[in-house]
Amino acid sequence: xxxxxxxxxxxxxxxLVGMAATMRHLLRYKPITLQYPHExxxxxxxxxxxxxxxxxxxxxxxxVGCDLCEAACPSRVIRVVSSEVPGEPTKRxxxxxxxxxxxxxxxxxCVEACPVDxxxxxxxxxxAVYDKRNLLLNKQQLLAIGDRSYPVREKxxxxxxxxxxxxxxxxxxLPAKGT
Amino acid sequence: xxxxxxxxxxxxxxxxxxxxxxxxxxxxxxxxERKVLGxxxxxxxxxxxxxxxxxxPVADGLKLFFKEDxxxxxxxxxxxxxxxxxxxxxxxxxxAVVPFGPDTTIExxxxxxxxxxxxxINIGILYILAFTSIGAYGVILGGWASNSKYSLxxxxxxxxxxxxxxxxxxxxxxGVLLLAGSLSLVKITQAQxxxxxxxxxxxxxxxxxxxxxxYVISAVAETNRVPxxxxxxxxxxxxxFFTEYSGMRFAFFFIAEYANMxxxxxxxxxxxxxxxxxxxxxxxxxxxxxxxxxxxxNVVWFAAKVYFFLFLFFWLRATLPRLRYDQLMRFGxxxxxxxxxxxxxVTAIAAYLFPR
Numbered sequence: 001x002x003x004x005x006x007x008x009x010x011x012x013x014x015x016l017v018g019m020a021a022t023m024r025h026l027l028r029y030k031p032i033t034l035q036y037p038h039e040x041x042x043x044x045x046x047x048x049x050x051x052x053x054x055x056x057x058x059x060x061x062x063x064v065g066c067d068l069c070e071a072a073c074p075s076r077v078i079r080v081v082s083s084e085v086p087g088e089p090t091k092r093x094x095x096x097x098x099x100x101x102x103x104x105x106x107x108x109x110c111v112e113a114c115p116v117d118x119x120x121x122x123x124x125x126x127x128a129v130y131d132k133r134n135l136l137l138n139k140q141q142l143l144a145i146g147d148r149s150y151p152v153r154e155k156x157x158x159x160x161x162x163x164x165x166x167x168x169x170x171x172x173x174l175p176a177k178g179t
Numbered sequence: 180x181x182x183x184x185x186x187x188x189x190x191x192x193x194x195x196x197x198x199x200x201x202x203x204x205x206x207x208x209x210x211x212e213r214k215v216l217g218x219x220x221x222x223x224x225x226x227x228x229x230x231x232x233x234x235x236p237v238a239d240g241l242k243l244f245f246k247e248d249x250x251x252x253x254x255x256x257x258x259x260x261x262x263x264x265x266x267x268x269x270x271x272x273x274x275a276v277v278p279f280g281p282d283t284t285i286e287x288x289x290x291x292x293x294x295x296x297x298x299x300i301n302i303g304i305l306y307i308l309a310f311t312s313i314g315a316y317g318v319i320l321g322g323w324a325s326n327s328k329y330s331l332x333x334x335x336x337x338x339x340x341x342x343x344x345x346x347x348x349x350x351x352x353x354g355v356l357l358l359a360g361s362l363s364l365v366k367i368t369q370a371q372x373x374x375x376x377x378x379x380x381x382x383x384x385x386x387x388x389x390x391x392x393x394y395v396i397s398a399v400a401e402t403n404r405v406p407x408x409x410x411x412x413x414x415x416x417x418x419x420f421f422t423e424y425s426g427m428r429f430a431f432f433f434i435a436e437y438a439n440m441x442x443x444x445x446x447x448x449x450x451x452x453x454x455x456x457x458x459x460x461x462x463x464x465x466x467x468x469x470x471x472x473x474x475x476x477n478v479v480w481f482a483a484k485v486y487f488f489l490f491l492f493f494w495l496r497a498t499l500p501r502l503r504y505d506q507l508m509r510f511g512x513x514x515x516x517x518x519x520x521x522x523x524x525v526t527a528i529a530a531y532l533f534p535r
Contacts, residue, residue, distance in 0.1 A: 015498070015499065018498045018499065019494055019495070019498045021498070022219040022220075022494060022497045022498045023219075023494070025218070025219050025220070025221055026215065026218045026219045029218045029221075030221065031217075031218075031221055031222055031223045032221045032222075033221070033222050033223060035223070035226055
């Protein structure tokens, strides 16, 4: 046994095995890499890309300014400034909404935390910029991302679920939140 | 006077051609290395510049040409500039005695020239060994003059490594020299003419197989290539002795490394694998009647052997991880050196008992 090991050492057996392996890969050349800007990988269905704010089908924002996403975010990406809907003291919305995408780790916990599904993760990932200040996104930018990534919008909650519409009887006139 | 001028003109033409071929080979090598390495690792290698990335060396060269030439603060400016030149000159000057083709003489304007070797001096191999040793100065001076701890460590490592492995290179060659009885690369190659078992790897009375293995391993170590690339271990020393170099000075070191690779491949081909000789006696072209074109076949055989070694360099790089420093030194001094010495002993006895 010792003789065999010695024989393997002096004949460079292990090195030759390794070189045979690399040569096999050279001969059966099948690249597993993609030429990225020219060809792109098929993303999985549950891909977690850029974050976006969503709207209802009538164009109003979903966000109710509850701050739960801010609380759920592990890296403090999100900053929400919540305020009352003008003229309707029982309803709130996010008058300002910032995301510092330089810190985001795309865990999706904000999306899970949102009670009204106002946040979504898109399939965008090409967000390399020359100035990292461009990655501090405000509400308008996030809504724009949502608009281009989610063309099919949900109905308002009270129209989706007739049983919860009871709680919303007071709001016959749907408020136009934000701008 | 006219004869001297003519000789100089012819030598200059030869030098220009050889340098051109070497530079072209280096350009091809930089691309080929990345391509072969990529293919072996299931990648594609460079693909962007030109079709299948074949213009990548041109792009790299242009980039290095136009990059800013930075001299770090506190660096010794003179030595910092001198080191790359020293490394490159030492690497390129060895090609003066490498026979690229058969030892024919042509007569031009009444003067005899040897077209395939710039200078057939009778101590050719010694000359090459001397100048590759000077290349170590370039490395260590570059490391020291950069005023950077990584460069200094890389330079020191390189000096220690080159010195220990050059010993093995020299001793591995001695066996061949004993059999050939000459230091001239032309004479050594001529002695290996005929069938391929006359090559000194397989040659009777004592095949130089051990010396060949020792030489190849030491040559890899001497050119600072993987798995012996400790001087420029990028995971430990950023880039080793040329950490602080940029632009053309970096390019000089880079070219020097590749020129050294080609040089040791040329020596290995000439000493162990019969140089320009085909594996069969004579040349096929001469036998078919094209005697005046037989040199083409010889040059092709030489190039094929050199490229085999260059491919071996890439192959080893794709396969092997880097050695640790103490492993490197132990391997050099405790394994390679005794083998090389034993080889000399046995070869000397064999050459004495069976004189050719």
